[in-house]
Amino acid sequence: MSQHLSRRHFSLGLAGLGATALAGPVRAAVPREGEGESKTLCFVGGYTQHGPPGISGNGEGIAVFEMERDTGVLTLITTFMDIPSPSFITLTKDRKFLYALSEINDYNAEGDGCITAFAVDTRTGTLAKINTVGSGGAVPAHLSIHPSGKYVLVANYVGGCVSVIPIRHDGSLGEATDVVHNTGPRQPERAEDNPQGNFAVSDHSSAHPHMIGTDPSGRFVLADDAGLDRVYVWTLDEKRGKLIPAKKPYYNMTPGSAPRHFVFDHSGRMLYNLCEQNSKVVVSKFDPKTGEITFIQSVSTVTSHFRGSTLAAEILISESGKYIYVSNRLGDSLAVFAVGQDGTLILQDEVWMHADYGRAMMFDPSGNFLFCANQRSDVVTTFRVDRDTGKPRFVHKFTPVGSPTTFAFMVTDA
Structure with missing residues (x-):
């Protein structure tokens, strides 16, 4: 593999609670207080020793923590260890099932990664493995659940494709009903509007889907392709599990920018797309009737004072819709944007992550x-957020987790 500073080269290289029915070993549980009350649980996944080529992580599987609601302190309950490199996980809305991808390329003879389905005890958070299926391509990077609840959508980064995987009535997964391979001209490794002194590059050797999800209505399926610098748009035939290209099947981003993750505003009419290579948020209008994307603004995730290498990673929107947050790897910062009445962004602050490679x-x-999951520091850092100003304040809480990359939260039944 190349020594370029890209997502797949992460040197820059990238749960059961003691139940005997659990398919896999778990680490010893820590006693918890307040039995009979609902609890807030945090599931954390990341890279294990069995990972994609060139990457060996320090994680052990899916770690399960209880969160103290007043302080944000995470206390380890257990670790589900019978899964390789669960670098992205997600829960169903009813909390009954958790789906985890394994970011590998050796699940089967075709060199695919895989997706594992877990049943979740909504009272305790206990995980029980149901089944595992191929992801439809090598080294999957992201998965999401279609709002219909009928399918898991998967972005296979190295495989250069996206997959549709059916969810059965018992929460188990079937074989992919559709696998779509993206194609297009090769893009430059760096964008022209890079921050000054940025030596980091993103892999543009081929198609590299990095995220797949829907608009808030569920009518359209979008995928960021960090290799082709495109945002693809489809509708989903829910009966057949097939992706159908929209009238405008893709939107071209800045060459070399590597679109990575996106979020919508609550109306579904504003799309915020994070590009990792040039560390920009691209603000666009989204037509919920046609799926058409129209550019409005591009804004940097680092201040004008920043110099050096950086790769943006994650983007979130606050519950109020007033603030957007971005993590910057290498620069190890958390960017805070205020959302204007017209949907455009203003960078308000850049906060130190207090760890490496957020x-x-x-x-x-x-x-x-x-x-924030800080992959290289093997730690999760915690910030308290001021709802009025949107500013995150570090609360000096470090939670050790090997090579963390993903979260899922749930509130248990009482």
Whole structure:
């Protein structure tokens, strides 16, 4: 593999609670207080020793923590260890199932990664493996659940394709009903509007889908392709599980910019797309009837004073819709944007992450705390968020987790 500073080269290289029915070993549990009350649980995944080529992580699987609601402190309960490199995980809305991808390329003879389905005990958070299926391509990077609840959508980064995987009535997964391979001209490794002194590059050797999800209505499926510098748009035939290109099947981003993750505003009419290579948020109008994307603004995720290498990673929108947050790897910062009445962004602050290579971020269910997975530091850092100003304040809480990259939160039944 190349020694370029890209997502796949992360040197820059990239749960059961003691139940005997659990398919896999778990680490010893820590006793918890307040049995009989609902609890806030945090699932954290990341890279293990079994990962994609060139990457060997320090994680052990899916770690399960209980969050103290007043302080944001995470206390380890257990670790589900029978899964390789669960670098992205997500829960169903009813919390009954968790789906985790394994960012590998050796699940089967075709060199695919895989997706594992877990049943979740909504009272305790216990995970029980249901089944595992191929992801439809090598080294999957992202998955999401279609709003219909019928399919898991998967972005296979190295495989250069996106997949549609059916969810059965019992939460188990079937074989892919559709696999779409992206094609297009080769793009430059660096964007022309890079921050000054940025030596980091993103892999543009071929198609590299990095995220797949829907607009808030669920009518359209979008995928960021960091290799082709495009945002693809489809509709989903829910009966057949097939992706159908929109009237305008893709939107071209800045060459070399590497679109990575996106979020919508609550109306579904504003699209915020994070580009990792040039560390920009691209603000666009989104037509919920046609899926058409129209450019409005491009704004840097680092201040004008920044010099050096940086790769943007994650983007979140606050529950109020007034603020957007971005994590910057290498620069190790958390950018805070205010959202204007017209949907455009103003960079308000850039906060030190207090650790190295911040990747995924997520709010807890209350929205009071923001957590960041710092892959190279093997730690999760915690910030308390001021709802009025949007500013995150580091609360000096470090939670050790090997090579963390992803979160999922749930509130248990009482």
